[in-house]
Amino acid sequence: xxxxxxxxxxxxxxxxxxxxxxxxxxxxxxxxxxxxxxxxxxxxxxxxxxxxxxxxxxxxxxxxxxxxxxxxxxxxxxxxxxxxxxxxxxxxxxxxxxxxxxxxxxxxxxxxxxxxxxxxxxxxxxxxxxxxxxxxxxxxxxxxxxxxxxxxxxxxxxxxxxxxxxxxxxxxxxxxxxxxxxx
Amino acid sequence: xxxxxxxxxxxxxxxxxxxxxxxxxxxxxxxxxxxxxxxxxxxxxxxxxxxxxxxxxxxxxxxxxxxxxxxxxxxxxxxxxxxxxxxxxxxxxxxxxxxxxxxxxxxxxxxxxxxxxxxxxxxxxxxxxxxxxxxxxxxxxxxxxxxxxxxxxxxxxxxxxxxxxxxxxxxxxxxxxxxxxxxxxxxxxxxxxxxxxxxxxxxxxxxxxxxxxxxxxxxxxxxxxxxxxxxxxxxxxxxxxxxxxxxxxxxxxxxxxxxxxxxxxxxxxxxxxxxxxxxxxxxxxxxxxxxxxxxxxxxxxxxxxxxxxxxxxxxxxxxxxxxxxxxxxxxxxxxxxxxxxxxxxxxxxxxxxxxxxxxxxxxxxxxxxxxxxxxxxxxxxxxxxxxxxxxxxxxxxxxxxxxxxxxxxxxxxxxxxxxxxxxxxxxxxxxxxxxxxxxxxxxxxxxx
Numbered sequence: 066x067x068x069x070x071x072x073x074x075x076x077x078x079x080x081x082x083x084x085x086x087x088x089x090x091x092x093x094x095x096x097x098x099x100x101x102x103x104x105x106x107x108x109x110x111x112x113x114x115x116x117x118x119x120x121x122x123x124x125x126x127x128x129x130x131x132x133x134x135x136x137x138x139x140x141x142x143x144x145x146x147x148x149x150x151x152x153x154x155x156x157x158x159x160x161x162x163x164x165x166x167x168x169x170x171x172x173x174x175x176x177x178x179x180x181x182x183x184x185x186x187x188x189x190x191x192x193x194x195x196x197x198x199x200x201x202x203x204x205x206x207x208x209x210x211x212x213x214x215x216x217x218x219x220x221x222x223x224x225x226x227x228x229x230x231x232x233x234x235x236x237x238x239x240x241x242x243x244x245x246x247x248x
Numbered sequence: 249x250x251x252x253x254x255x256x257x258x259x260x261x262x263x264x265x266x267x268x269x270x271x272x273x274x275x276x277x278x279x280x281x282x283x284x285x286x287x288x289x290x291x292x293x294x295x296x297x298x299x300x301x302x303x304x305x306x307x308x309x310x311x312x313x314x315x316x317x318x319x320x321x322x323x324x325x326x327x328x329x330x331x332x333x334x335x336x337x338x339x340x341x342x343x344x345x346x347x348x349x350x351x352x353x354x355x356x357x358x359x360x361x362x363x364x365x366x367x368x369x370x371x372x373x374x375x376x377x378x379x380x381x382x383x384x385x386x387x388x389x390x391x392x393x394x395x396x397x398x399x400x401x402x403x404x405x406x407x408x409x410x411x412x413x414x415x416x417x418x419x420x421x422x423x424x425x426x427x428x429x430x431x432x433x434x435x436x437x438x439x440x441x442x443x444x445x446x447x448x449x450x451x452x453x454x455x456x457x458x459x460x461x462x463x464x465x466x467x468x469x470x471x472x473x474x475x476x477x478x479x480x481x482x483x484x485x486x487x488x489x490x491x492x493x494x495x496x497x498x499x500x501x502x503x504x505x506x507x508x509x510x511x512x513x514x515x516x517x518x519x520x521x522x523x524x525x526x527x528x529x530x531x532x533x534x535x536x537x538x539x540x541x542x543x544x545x546x547x548x549x550x551x552x553x554x555x556x557x558x559x560x561x562x563x564x565x566x567x568x569x570x571x572x573x574x575x576x577x578x579x580x581x582x583x584x585x586x587x588x589x590x591x592x593x594x595x596x597x598x599x600x601x602x603x604x605x606x607x608x609x610x611x612x613x614x615x616x617x618x619x620x621x622x623x624x625x626x627x628x629x630x631x632x633x634x635x636x637x638x639x640x641x642x643x644x645x646x647x648x649x650x651x652x653x654x655x656x657x658x659x660x661x662x663x664x665x666x667x668x669x670x671x672x673x674x675x676x677x678x679x680x681x682x683x684x685x686x687x688x689x690x691x692x693x694x695x696x
Contacts (some may be wrong), residue, residue, distance in 0.1 A: 112451060112569075127613060128434070129433075129434035129435055129436065129437075130435075130437055131341055131342075131434065131435050131437065132433050132435075135433060135434050137603075138434065138599075138600070138603070139432065140432060140433040140434040141432055141433065141434030141435065141436065141588045141606075141607075141611075142434060142607060143436070143586070143604075143611060143612065143613040144607065144613045145603070145604065145605075145607050148466070149470075149471070150604070152614065153463075153466075153467040153470060153608075154615065157463035157467065159464065160463060162392040162462040162463050163463050163619070164460065164619040164622045164623065165618035165619050165621065165622040166618075176651075186393075197618060202625075204441070205498075210390035236437070237437035237438065237439075238436075238437060238438040238439065238612050239437065239438060239439040239583060240439050240441065240581070241438070241439070242438050242439045242440050242441065242584075242621045243438065243610060243612045243613070243617070243618040243621045244612060244618070245613075245618035245619075245621075245622075
C-alpha cells in the first residue's frame with residue numbers, strides 16, 4: 066500500500082519524528098532524496114560514506130533469482146550480510162585485491178517508482194525500482210529489480226538503513242555471472 | 249585441431265595443456281560427442297523432488313530434462329519434449345502437479361511419464377501405438393545415495409562402475425546426517441565468459457586460494473579465526489591437508505582431515521560465533537563418531553573438493569557443501585548451476601553458521617566467487633593469443649611435493665585427452681586412491 070493512496074498522512078506527533086511525520090508527499094520526497102544520495106555514493110564508490118548510512122543492527126540481502134521471496138533462515142540467497150559482513154564487503158571492495166572490482170567498474174543507477182509508508186516502530190518501509198548498469202572491460206551488464214528497505218529517521222542524510230533488500234527481476238544471473246558491486 | 253593437446257613429460261617433469269582446447273569450436277563439438285554424450289551427467293538430488301508429483305526442469309548436457317517423483321514415490325528423469333511434436337512440455341523450473349500437459353495440442357502425461365490423454369484420440373485409429381508415446385527418457389538413468397545421473401548413451405559402464413572410488417567421496421557427504429541430506433531452496437544460476445575446463449581446474453585449485461582470495465581470508469581472520477600457526481595458510485590451522493587423489497575414470501579429489509577434535513569448522517570456515525555453537529558442533533562430531541568411528545568422522549569433517557568427471561563438483565568444506573555443475577554453450581561461455589546441500593535435522597545454530605559461511609565463500613555475490621569469475625574470464629581473454637602463446641602449465645607436484653599440487657587437474661586432463669584423442673596416458677601412481685590408506689566405508693556402518 067503506498068502512502069500516496071492510503072488516505073491521510075501520519076500525524077506529526079507520531080513516534081517517527083520530524084523526518085517521517087511529514088505528509089505523504091513530503092515523506093516520499095524525503096525518501097527519494099535519500100535514495101538518490103545513496104545511489105550517488107555507490108556510483109561514485111564512496112562506500113565508507115554509504116556504509117555510514119546503516120544502523121548497527123542491519124542487514125543487506127539479495128535473494129536467489131529463483132526464490133525472490135526466500136526466507137534467509139531456510140533458503141539460499143545471493144547476499145545475506147549482517148553488519149560484520151557488510152563492513153567486510155565494503156572494506157574489501159576498497160582494496161585492490163577485490164579483483165572483480167579492481168579497477169572499479171563504472172556503474173549508474175536509476176531509481177524510480179518510490180513508495181514510502183509508515184511501518185510503525187519508528188520505521189519507514191520503502192519500495193523502489195532500480196536499474197543498475199555495470200560497465201567494465203568491454204562488457205555492460207544490467208541489473209533490474211526492486212528495493213525493499215526499512216529506514217529510520219536520523220543521521221546527517223535524514224534516514225538510517227535498518228534493512229536493505231535488493232530483489233532482482235532476473236530469472237538467472239546470466240550472462241552477468243556475478244554481483245561484485247553493491248546493488 | 250592441433251595434433252597434440254597434452255604434453256605429459258615425467259622426466260623433466262612437466263605437464264602442459266594446449267590453449268586451443270579452450271577456444272577452438274571444433275574442440276567443443278568433439279567434447280559434446282566424445283564426453284558429454286558418453287559420460288554420466290548429474291541431473292539433480294532426490295530431495296529436490298521430495299513429494300509425490302514434484303517436478304524440476306533443467307538442462308543436462310545441453311538438453312532439456314524434467315525430474316519428477318511419481319505417485320509411487322519413484323524418481324524419474326524424462327526428456328522435456330513432447331513425443332508428438334517436440335514442444336518443451338513444462339517450462340516452470342519447479343512445481344507440483346499430477347499431470348504434465350503440453351499446451352500445443354493438449355497431450356498430457358503423468359509424473360511417471362506415461363501418456364494419459366490425447367484430445368480427439370479417435371482420429372489416430374486403433375493401431376496407433378499409445379503405449380510408446382510416453383515422455384522420452386535419456387538412454388540411462390540411475391542414482392547413488394540421492395544423487396541422480398543420466399547418460400545420453402547406452403554404451404559404457406553402469407553408474408556404480410563409472411563412479412568407482414568417487415562413491416567413497418559421496419559416502420563421506422551422504423553419511424553426515426542420520427536423517428539424510430537435502431538441497432535447500434534457492435539456486436545460484438550464473439555464468440562465466442570462459443571455457444568450462446577452466447572452472448574444472450579452478451574448482452579444486454588449492455594454489456590460487458591465498459592470492460585470488462585474499463579478501464575472503466581477511467574476512468575469516470576478522471571473524472576471529474586464528475591462522476597464526478606458521479604453515480601453509482588456513483588449511484593448516486587444525487585441518488591436515490591431504491594431497492590430491494586420483495579416483496579413476498577422470499574423477500579426482502583434494503581434501504583434508506580434521507585434526508582439531510572439532511575445535512574448528514573446516515579449513516576455510518569462520519570462527520564459531522560463541523562457545524555454545526562450538527559445543528554443539530562438538531556434540532554433532534561425537535554423535536558421528538558413535539555412528540562411524542573417529543577415522544571416518546575426521547575425514548567427513550575435513551572436507552573435500554571432489555570432481556566427478558566431467559562437470560560435477562561436490563565441494564564440502566564442512567562450513568558448507570555445494571553441488572556445482574556447468575555446461576559449455578560456446579568455447580568461451582558456460583552456464584553454471586549451484587545448490588546448497590545440508591544435513592537434515594541439523595541444530596539451528598549450526599545451520600545458521602553454515603548458511604552464512606556458505607554464502608560469503610560461494611556464490612556469484614560472495615567474497616570469493618566473483619574473483620574466480622574475474623580470473624577465469626581474464627584467462628580466456630589471454631587465450632585469444634594461443635597461437636603466439638600456446639601452452640598452459642600444470643606441472644606443480646609432479647616432483648612428489650603434494651603442497652598445492654595440481655595432480656588432480658592432470659587426472660582430469662588425462663581422461664579428457666583419452667576421450668578426445670584415444671591416447672591413454674599412464675596415471676601418476678603415487679596419487680592413486682588406496683582404500684587402505686585413504687579411507688574405506690566399512691560395510692555395516694550406520695547409514696540411511
